[in-house]
Amino acid sequence: MKKRFVIANWKMYIESPEEAKKFISILKRKAASYEGVDAWIAPPFTILPALKGMKFGGQAVSANTGAYTGEVSADMLKEAGASFVIVGHSERRAHSTGSGQAAGDTNEDVHAQLAAAAGAGLSTVLCVGESERMPDGAHFTKIAEQLSSALDGAQSLASKLVVAYEPVWAIGKTAKDAMQPDEVEETVIFIRKTLADILGRKDALKVPILYGGSVEPENAAKLIADGGVNGFLVGHASADIDSFVEILKACRR
Numbered sequence: 001m002k003k004r005f006v007i008a009n010w011k012m013y014i015e016s017p018e019e020a021k022k023f024i025s026i027l028k029r030k031a032a033s034y035e036g037v038d039a040w041i042a043p044p045f046t047i048l049p050a051l052k053g054m055k056f057g058g059q060a061v062s063a064n065t066g067a068y069t070g071e072v073s074a075d076m077l078k079e080a081g082a083s084f085v086i087v088g089h090s091e092r093r094a095h096s097t098g099s100g101q102a103a104g105d106t107n108e109d110v111h112a113q114l115a116a117a118a119g120a121g122l123s124t125v126l127c128v129g130e131s132e133r134m135p136d137g138a139h140f141t142k143i144a145e146q147l148s149s150a151l152d153g154a155q156s157l158a159s160k161l162v163v164a165y166e167p168v169w170a171i172g173k174t175a176k177d178a179m180q181p182d183e184v185e186e187t188v189i190f191i192r193k194t195l196a197d198i199l200g201r202k203d204a205l206k207v208p209i210l211y212g213g214s215v216e217p218e219n220a221a222k223l224i225a226d227g228g229v230n231g232f233l234v235g236h237a238s239a240d241i242d243s244f245v246e247i248l249k250a251c252r253r
């Protein structure tokens with residue numbers, strides 16, 4: 001796969017349309033020359049319309065319509081001009097705790113959201129990743145479950161699918177705490193193989209696999225060179241225009 005993707009997940013870091021517009025105008029100027037690297041932006045819902053002219057999308061989507069307070073549906077995102085949506089981000093998933101399951105999206109919810117988003121014609125960025133690495137490799141089982149339940153019966157959606165591997169323990173730290181490229185590569189191989197089992201080898205090869213978790217200008221070049229990924233899903237460093245441009249630059253071929 002030649003093309004690389006760098007997706008900015010702004011979370012709630014960029015708060016106003018003015019700030020977003022300023023960011024985008026600098027981005028367009030600085031990053032125009034990075035051929036082969038697609039920059040996508042996932043802003044907070046309230047500033048989606050400020051990003052016209054960029055490839056932008058939602059950070060989350062509801063599988064429902066109607067009486068769901070505070071939710072946004074796939075059709076609403078599409079209407080606002082979004083072309084993709086992130087589903088299954090670990091900050092929205094339910095995590096097991098010592099005393100049970102904390103509130104949040106289950107694998108079944110993620111499946112329904114992915115189907116709703118794809119049904120509305122949106123590309124989907126499916127996040128998977130373990131909360132912790134287990135010595136017996138049990139984290140791979142968790143990743144396989146996340147993939148197979150999200151994509152169950154959704155094989156036809158492969159052409160608009162991006163998978164982002166985000167180990168929860170590596171999110172929101174600094175480059176020196178991020179996952180090392182060899183571990184990323186090992187997991188990406190596992191994800192590609194699991195996708196081949198679900199989607200068939202030919203379609204699995206077309207799905208971009210990104211890494212997310214403390215990607216910063218300091219580690220981006222090494223991760224893209226040795227991590228076996230097709231790009232990144234970037235959190236905190238994507239809200240700083242200089243850092244984001246440096247990460248895009250690292251992804252040039």
Ligand code: 13P
Nearest residue numbers: 009171172213214235236
């Ligand atoms: P950080 O880059 O801040 O670790 O966040 C990663 C992430 O959650 C992107 O979706």
